[in-house]
Amino acid sequence: MPLTTGADRLALIHSDEPVVIQLDHDEPDGPGIATSSNSQPSMVARMLRLLSVEDGHRVLEIGTASGYVAALLSRRLGDSAVYSVEVDPGLAHHAVAVLRAAGYRPNLACGDGERGWPDQAPFDRIVATCALREVPHALVRQLTPGGALVAPIGPRLLERRAGAAHGGRCAASGRFHGGASYMPMRSHRPPCAAPVDDTTARPVEAAVDPRAMLSLGFALPAGRPVVSLGPVVRNGRPPRALPVRRAPRGPPCCTGRRTTAEVPMTGRVGKTRNIFLVWLIWPLITLGIYHLVWYYKVNREARDFDERIDVRPGMAVVAIALGWILIVPPFISVYNTGDRIARMQRAAGMTPTCNPWIGLILVFVFSLHTLYYQQELNRIWALHGNRPEGEHVSLAV
Ligand SMILES: C[S@@+](CC[C@H](N)C(=O)[O-])C[C@H]1O[C@@H](n2cnc3c(N)ncnc32)[C@H](O)[C@@H]1O
Known part of the structure; x- marks a missing residue:
């Protein structure tokens, strides 16, 4: 059901549900596909537990969105230790505003998080809050030796630790820790499928319980339209003049280093x-x-x-x-x-x-x-x- 009252909104915000904050990249008249969300709190807790930040750590987050994770990290480590990149300019501006209003000033940038933030690397921890198809090499290279990366890879949560760099080679290894429902990183989305013939009906036995397909967790990674939830955090365009820095496109932090075969x-x-x-x-x-x-x-x-x-x-x-x-x-x-x-x-x-x-x-x-x-x-x-x-x-x- 669409949310209509303030009480409904508050209840949703304080529930353990992901909350869609953007549809169709804010394009009007879109099909209603969720393109950004405030993460499910229990999922965030799992990710942050895996990330296991310590005092003095510098952390990079990919996918600022509402700024929820950035705020938690700022609270734990201090603003200056937190870096967060969001690809969508509108969301990036909005995150600056809401984080400031909440008293946090982490380092925010608007750009493609797949490239990390080379100018500010290395980081002790990197967390991606959008799903990746594989771990981008640039991110591994931006980890300190012994640093850790936590990211949803497809529908599973991966934790990787960088080994010491030997002879100019960056290596990382890790393991999966259960499922994760995150929307794909923009550049890692599957290409549009060929047009479907929806004129010829034929019976097919479903492998998935249809009720599960109504859940947001299913809809987000699948990039499916979310019918019943509207944006609940943000309405209208954010102010333009907020100081969001463009993510630098500068040279990678350690040009010439290679990864091991473990990181494609x-x-x-x-x-x-x-x-x-x-x-x-x-x-x-x-x-x-x-x-x-x-x-x-x-x-x-x-x-x-x-x-x-x-x-x-x-x-x-x-x-x-x-x-x-x-x-x-x-x-x-x-x-x-x-x-x-x-x-x-x-x-x-x-x-x-x-x-x-x-x-x-x-x-x-x-x-x-x-x-x-x-x-x-x-x-x-x-x-x-x-x-x-x-x-x-x-x-x-
Ligand atoms: C599930 S939301 C992130 C949730 C958020 N971190 C939180 O605190 O709740 C995923 C976000 O990743 C962003 N995103 C997708 N691809 C990206 C990319 N290549 N670089 C940076 N952000 C990206 C989306 O625009 C979206 O806002």
Whole structure:
């Protein structure tokens, strides 16, 4: 039933239920899918018990939402030791306001928590309050040696401890501790399913008790519409001017470190492009500007696919656009880009076929290096089934 009275709201807030605080990312006329919630108190208690914070610990939370967990952590450790990242700007602003009103001022940022908070790392503890498909490598790297991460992985609660870093390698191991019902991290949501044929009825025996499907715990991770609960904490847009810092996109805290096989590394899929459009047509139409944009994008794709690849795409563009003054930088940059593509191929589990020397030579043959590099990149994306750009895939090495 929709909540209509203040007493109903208070009763819900003080119950051991998760409370939806946002539907459809606040987009009007959406289907009513829960996109943020105040966590179930007993679930929070379980997570915090596993997290086992101690005096002096610095903690990073992913998924601030209402600020409930951030407030509890601030209470226990002090504001300055608590860092929390929320991807939704409206919720992030709202959390600043309500936490201040409650007397807490933890460090809050608006950004993709999958990247952690590299500028403030390392953390003794990291807790994700949204469900992950796998543990992002960036988070493991932001743990202190001996630090712990607690996160829902799919429907189960995982606790991982980071070992000491040996020879530049970050390792973590841990175990599952029962079930957890959390909505998926935005970038870890499954892609939309193909349209369902709902015109042909056929009897099917359900494996799940239909009554269980009405519970919020089921609806949240499944990303299903929640019909009976409306937002109960927040109404209307939050004020704009609140000081929420953007989560920094800066370089990872320990570039070049690797994880052990226990923590699967993931990367983002890049775009499959037509090699002739990339090489000739778009640059001709845009008087060469497209080439710079393309160069920026492929270098960014290298970094997003394998974050061990340390590249600043903007600098790569400067090298080819302005570096001609010094003659050498463009050639170094073209060679390095080819080398990055070869490393991406290796990370994808392929035998690298991209040869940066060939790329360098092709610069002098009608700038065919563009076509060559895009062709090599397309092979990587084809290996991953040409999934939509930005989707996460596991890396082979
Ligand atoms: C279940 S709520 C978190 C509950 C909250 N921590 C509390 O105190 O009750 C999950 C939150 O994670 C946020 N979220 C999803 N993906 C995220 C991401 N990539 N980075 C940061 N926050 C994310 C959602 O917007 C949502 O507000």
